[in-house]
Amino acid sequence: MKRVLILGSTGSIGRQALEVIKQHPEEFKVVGLSAFDNSELLAQQANEFKPSMVAIVRDSSCISELLNYKCHIITGEDAPARLVEACAADIVLNSIVGIAGLMPTVSALKKGVTLALANKESMVTAGEIIVSMAREKNTAILPVDSEHSAIFQCLQKPEGYGEIKRIILTASGGPFRDYTVDMLKDVTVDQALKHPTWSMGQKITIDSATLMNKGFEVIEAHWFFGVEYDDIEVVIHPESVVHSMVEFIDGAVLAQMGVPDMRLPIQYALSYPQRLRGMIKPLDLRGLTLTFRKPDCEKFRCLQLAYDAALKGGTYPAVLNAANEVLVDLFLKGALRFLDIPVFIEEALNRHSPIYNPSLEDIIYADWRTRDAVKKMVVN
Ligand SMILES: NC(=O)c1ccc[n+]([C@@H]2O[C@H](COP(=O)([O-])OP(=O)(O)OC[C@H]3O[C@@H](n4cnc5c(N)ncnc54)[C@H](OP(=O)(O)O)[C@@H]3O)[C@@H](O)[C@H]2O)c1
Structure with missing residues (x-):
């Protein structure tokens, strides 16, 4: 036990x-x-x-x-x-x-x-x-994240991490995936909290609406699976049935599929390396159309900001995260507009003096400094 x-x-x-x-x-x-x-x-x-x-x-x-x-x-x-x-x-x-x-x-x-x-x-x-x-x-x-659990499940032996060519992370696209930039200007907290496929905590639900969540998952995938950022691709998949995919060096692509229900990846992490009887609904593929498309990084700037911070490395990802935490909290309190989230994150990243190969203390200090700076930016 x-x-x-x-x-x-x-x-x-x-x-x-x-x-x-x-x-x-x-x-x-x-x-x-x-x-x-x-x-x-x-x-x-x-x-x-x-x-x-x-x-x-x-x-x-x-x-x-x-x-x-x-x-x-x-x-x-x-x-x-x-x-x-x-x-x-x-x-x-x-x-x-x-x-x-x-x-x-x-x-x-x-x-x-x-x-x-x-x-x-x-x-x-x-x-x-x-x-x-x-x-x-x-x-x-x-x-535990469904996407990384999907990749992890696709990577069980005999394939090893050395044979990965590319990781394809799927994203539902959130509640605003079909909105124009003009429509995004006035979205409310209630609209942003209505995720089309997943039921989650408030912070990650807003991160899903801005696509910052997907940006975080790109960084997570890099560290979990040792894959370079250029080889991690994001695709919008509104049906949330394919939880992510791995392309191997021979061109084979493995996907893990299922109804969107976090209890599966949670259970897999807890029971690993065993599989236990599941409690989620079976997947019925009949009548299901699965679609995939490129994310719009101009419209959802947080995804691009995450890639940029990840590539710069050092304390940049900590600044990305700290700024995002403060701004999402302000948005949830009704003190900030949805489209201001990436604007202030970008400003925080631009103002940051990075430390490369940071210690844990450097990361915590960068987090603390950014929180303070972002709060001041928003007030002014
Ligand atoms: N929800 C999902 O489906 C999902 C999917 C993938 C990944 N994740 C990740 O899983 C994590 C949790 O997400 P969630 O949606 O479950 O969040 P959540 O519903 O907001 O729950 C957060 C939990 O953390 C506790 N907590 C909050 N602030 C804390 C602090 N300063 N110190 C100690 N504990 C604190 C909360 O306690 P109280 O209840 O007392 O406030 C609560 O138990 C996030 O990192 C999220 O990105 C979530």
């Missing part, structure tokens, strides 16, 4: 991971859960799955009073990372949103625990450090 620690258990990925675990009680045991400030849901989950430890960053409604059993509680800004250090687990699922997931990722790798990584911001900001830490500790990092 695998002992599973879920960071960000109250979020979209975390809740679906618990559904998967509930379906396979003989395979998994929850040993730790964490949240930011949703004490009520965290306590409810803990009372059901009985982990020995929970962590909460802001214990707004006093979790100890909501728990109906004896459980060790960790609180404070670094609570998730301390939970990883303290809890004996076989696998850590990091489904925290944003750069807040970086230090818990580092803690899992330092400890040498298998990491199922949904927190793409860790890979985007510190991919090189993370990959080399994993190599040093001989620790597996398993992708």
